[in-house]
Ligand SMILES: NC(=O)C1=CN([C@@H]2O[C@H](COP(=O)(O)OP(=O)(O)OC[C@H]3O[C@@H](n4cnc5c(N)ncnc54)[C@H](O)[C@@H]3O)[C@@H](O)[C@H]2O)C=CC1
């Protein structure tokens with residue numbers, strides 16, 4: 414892939430996951446800078462990945478071809494104002510990974526910039542990320558291609574044609590690792606109540622989850638429903654467990670939870 418100088422403004426959970434995925438995937442660490450207010454040049458991020466670290470957003474953005482805005486949505490205005498005032502952003506590619514900050518809002522904060530929105534998720538850390546990408550019509554094919562390749566180096570991608578699609582990606586993938594973690598936590602807790610040591614309880618759950626996910630990935634010709642049916646013997650134990658899930662409205666709960674994530678992203682877009 415093409416290599417450009419990238420600065421991450423904000424080096425928290427999500428930026429670190431992408432940085433780790435990039436460096437482990439062979440992106441030159443020397444071309445990556447990460448900033449945060451308390452960042453020292455010899456921060457653990459520098460030691461671990463060999464990237465540059467700084468507490469100077471403006472200077473780090475000046476030196477970059479690509480600026481990745483990776484602070485919390487609530488911090489975005491505070492972070493963008495000095496960039497707008499002190500950095501010539503024309504000719505740079507700006508990538509935002511923030512939930513709830515629209516292209517229109519970025520145009521208010523930064524002026525007319527080349528900006529692509531990305532909605533990644535934390536499994537990018539291990540090269541198993543899922544990112545949704547939205548580019549406004551004026552973005553060049555070269556910038557689209559660079560962004561696609563960048564995120565493909567830490568996982569899978571899909572483009573959305575409308576900006577609102579980013580909020581649907583949040584519901585289906587950005588927030589989704591937490592749904593599965595919640596489910597696995599509940600299963601681990603119950604396994605411990607059944608008498609397993611915590612380590613064994615975790616092993617039972619994580620291996621079942623990993624095996625199930627891999628079966629989905631490895632069998633694209635089979636519906637997920639078919640894989641479920643293959644586990645569910647008539648009159649057997651799985652059927653009983655699934656009956657309880659269904660009686661408690663699992664599908665409706667999942668749908669409501671995903672809609673709640675979208676509603677929250679929509680609200681943030683109006684308020685930030
Ligand atoms: N955590 C996740 O799974 C995902 C997060 N996102 C988005 O990524 C963004 C970051 O989220 P997280 O990494 O979870 O948050 P975080 O709180 O872990 O990271 C934010 C980072 O920004 C830094 N920061 C704060 N003020 C700053 C400033 N003035 N200049 C430079 N850096 C500053 C903080 O020190 C911190 O390291 C958010 O906008 C979120 O919507 C998107 C997809 C998934």
Ligand SMILES: O=C(O)[C@@H]1CCC=N1
Nearest residue numbers: 511512583587588589
């Ligand atoms: O919870 C959040 O707002 C962010 C966006 C997607 C995952 N984490």
